[in-house]
Amino acid sequence: MPSLISFRRRIATVTSIRKITKAQQMVAASKLRRAQEAAEAARPYAEKMSAVIANVAEGVRGQAGAPRLLSGTGSDAVHLVIVATADRGLCGAFNTNIVRLARQRIQALLQEGKTVKILCVGRKGRDQLRRQYASMILETIDFMGKKHIGFGDAANIARRVLEMFDRGEFDVATIIYSRFRSVISQVPTAQQLIPAPIEAVEAGGAQQKYEYEPDEGEILTALLPRNVSIQIFRALLENVAGEFGAKMSAMDSATRNAGDVIGKLTLQYNRTRQAMITKELIEIISGAEAL
Amino acid sequence: MVRTRHGLKGGYDVTEKIPFDLVSPERLVLSEEADMVTLPGTDGYFGVLAGHMPLITTLKPGVIDVSGGTLGDQRFFVLGGFAEVTTTKVTVLAEEAMPMADVDTVALDERIKDAEEDILLAKSEADRARAIDTVDALRTLRASL
Numbered sequence: 162m163p164s165l166i167s168f169r170r171r172i173a174t175v176t177s178i179r180k181i182t183k184a185q186q187m188v189a190a191s192k193l194r195r196a197q198e199a200a201e202a203a204r205p206y207a208e209k210m211s212a213v214i215a216n217v218a219e220g221v222r223g224q225a226g227a228p229r230l231l232s233g234t235g236s237d238a239v240h241l242v243i244v245a246t247a248d249r250g251l252c253g254a255f256n257t258n259i260v261r262l263a264r265q266r267i268q269a270l271l272q273e274g275k276t277v278k279i280l281c282v283g284r285k286g287r288d289q290l291r292r293q294y295a296s297m298i299l300e301t302i303d304f305m306g307k308k309h310i311g312f313g314d315a316a317n318i319a320r321r322v323l324e325m326f327d328r329g330e331f332d333v334a335t336i337i338y339s340r341f342r343s344v345i346s347q348v349p350t351a352q353q354l355i356p357a358p359i360e361a362v363e364a365g366g367a368q369q370k371y372e373y374e375p376d377e378g379e380i381l382t383a384l385l386p387r388n389v390s391i392q393i394f395r396a397l398l399e400n401v402a403g404e405f406g407a408k409m410s411a412m413d414s415a416t417r418n419a420g421d422v423i424g425k426l427t428l429q430y431n432r433t434r435q436a437m438i439t440k441e442l443i444e445i446i447s448g449a450e451a452l
Numbered sequence: 453m454v455r456t457r458h459g460l461k462g463g464y465d466v467t468e469k470i471p472f473d474l475v476s477p478e479r480l481v482l483s484e485e486a487d488m489v490t491l492p493g494t495d496g497y498f499g500v501l502a503g504h505m506p507l508i509t510t511l512k513p514g515v516i517d518v519s520g521g522t523l524g525d526q527r528f529f530v531l532g533g534f535a536e537v538t539t540t541k542v543t544v545l546a547e548e549a550m551p552m553a554d555v556d557t558v559a560l561d562e563r564i565k566d567a568e569e570d571i572l573l574a575k576s577e578a579d580r581a582r583a584i585d586t587v588d589a590l591r592t593l594r595a596s597l
Contacts, residue, residue, distance in 0.1 A: 202479040206545055209475065213508060213536055213545075312477040312547070371536075374495055374509040383510045384534065387547070394477055 165437070168430040172423060179419035185251065186412035193344065193405035199309070200341060200398040207395050210388055217377050217384070218359045228378070230385035233356035234332045239276045241322070241331040242267060243354075245338040245396055246286030247404040248303050253411035255339065255347060255404055256285040262349040263337045267294065278331055282318060282397070310401060315394030322393075323386055326355055338396040339403040345410055347403035352396065354389050470502040472518060473543045474528060481528070481549045487520025489542050491535050492589075500542050507537040513589030515552065516544065527552040529593060531586065555593065564590045 218231060244263045246256045263279075263286070270277050279294060281287040281301040290298060302318060304310055322334060334355040339347040373380055469485040490499045492514025516528045533546035567587045574580035 199478070203477055205473075205480055206475045206477050209536070209543060209545055213534070217508065315477075370506060372505055372507045374493060374507060380508060380510055380534070391477055 163433070165430065165434060168426060168433065172426045172430065175419050175422050175426065179416055179423065182412045182415040182419060186409055186416060189252075189405045189408040189412060193402065193409055195309075196398070196402040196405050197341070200395075200402045203391075203395055203398050207391050210384070210391055214357065214381070214384055214388055215359055216371065217373070217381055218357075228381050228385055230326070230355055230389070231357050231359070231381065234329070237275070237332050239278065239331040239333075240270050241278045241280060241325070241334040241355075242270075243280045243282060243318075243322070243334065243336040243393075244286040244290065245336060245400050246281075246283035246289075247400065248284045248305050249404075250285060251411065252404050252408035255407035255411075256283075256289065258347070258349045259337060259339050260286055260289045262351060263290065264293070266335070266337065266351060267297075280318075280322070283400075310394075310397050312390070312394050315397055316390045319386065319390035319393050322354070323389060336393060336396050338400045341399045341402040341406065344406040347407055352392065354392055357385055357388060468502040469520070470500065470504075471541050472521075473541070474516065474530075474546060474549055475543065476546050476549045481546070482518070482526070484518070484521045484523065486518045488517075490517035490519075491542075491544065492516065492530070493535070500537055503539050504537050504542075506539065508534065509537075510534045511544070511546070513586050515593070516549075529555055531589075532582075557594070560590065560594055564594065 242263060244259065246259050250256065267277050267279070277294075277297055279290060279298045281290065281298055282303070284301070284303045284305065287298065287301040287303075300321075304314065307314070325331060326334070333353065335351050335353050337349065337351045340350040342348055469487060470489065472482070472484060472486050472489050473480065474482040488499050488501050490497055491509075492511050494510045494512050497514070511530060511533045513531045514529075516530055518526045518528070528546075528549050528551055530544070530546040531548040533544060533549075535545070536543045564587060567583060567590055570583040571580060571587060574583050
């Protein structure tokens with residue numbers, strides 16, 4: 162039977178763990194609010210952007226000389242998969258879910274005989290993918306030590322991706338991230354970036370006839386790279402919100418679990434203590450009787 | 453309203469206010485109604501009144517002038533972006549937008565230095581032209597302070 166002192170130590174340990182997880186949970190909750198606001202604030206821009214691109218692309222579709230970011234390179238032999246995860250753990254299955262989707266994608270692409278290149282955004286994704294696909298990982302970008310992710314960070318990633326595209330290093334780019342549905346639900350999602358998927362303009366809707374300045378082609382050439390940045394930015398923001406949401410619920414259940422463990426340990430501790438007292442009493446009494 | 457007696461143009465009353473949204477990737481910077489909005493289009497500055505023809509244009513770095521808004525006249529510095537104008541609304545999607553009042557000279561000098569480096573580092577002709585535009589706009593802004 163474990164000694165009383167070891168019980169006391171274990172209870173102390175679990176109590177401090179509970180304090181830590183509780184603190185983590187509260188930190189995540191307050192960060193979540195800010196991250197959610199940021200994700201919502203970024204929405205109007207992204208929506209307007211896709212609406213305008215859909216509108217402009219309508220006019221250019223099918224024409225020769227449409228920008229390559231829209232029409233693609235004409236082949237799909239080389240795929241770039243951008244895996245966006247969090248930099249830190251302690252957020253339940255958040256990172257694992259993203260990586261699982263990424264792995265399925267990569268496996269499916271490899272089976273079709275495509276070449277796959279991986280760009281990791283976030284440390285955790287790299288850590289998990291490195292074991293299996295070390296040779297395919299081109300680069301890892303992380304935001305360790307950054308307070309919050311700004312548009313500039315997303316633009317830097319986009320610039321790197323576009324440079325690679327211009328050099329013809331891949332044909333199709335997809336970003337895998339976690340869509341923030343609610344605090345308890347984050348859905349791993351794969352979204353194609355290049356060639357840009359065009360949402361169909363609702364037929365019969367009040368479609369505006371625009372004047373373009375300069376012409377459509379030039380506007381598209383200016384907009385499409387920006388669209389890549391904004392989509393990456395949006396993915397990163399959703400990821401951050403999702404990370405804190407997942408962390409909050411993971412830390413909440415950890416705190417509750419720690420509470421349960423403390424209860425059980427305390428019960429065992431008291432039982433052991435009482436058993437020892439009883440034993441000592443029996444010893445004294447039977448000693449006295451023997452006299 | 454007495455003002456509506458003034459010019460009616462193309463069926464729209466040009467003295468009416470036009471809703472104006474200035475959006476940056478990070479947030480909605482401004483949303484209000486103004487008499488006129490002046491935008492730094494790629495082909496030069498242009499003013500927008502209510503009833504402007506629908507237009508989509510890219511912007512170059514420069515200053516947006518919002519006059520006759522509910523909060524008085526306001527000016528914003530933008531670093532490129534694009535604008536969508538319809539007869540009833542103006543939306544500017546700016547890469548970076550800040551009120552002129554918040555522009556401070558030290559930060560601006562740093563930006564100019566950055567932008568000048570960009571000119572040297574530019575790989576393509578188009579990149580170079582864009583970098584030069586940015587430096588010009590920043591210098592003009594600096595001089596106007």
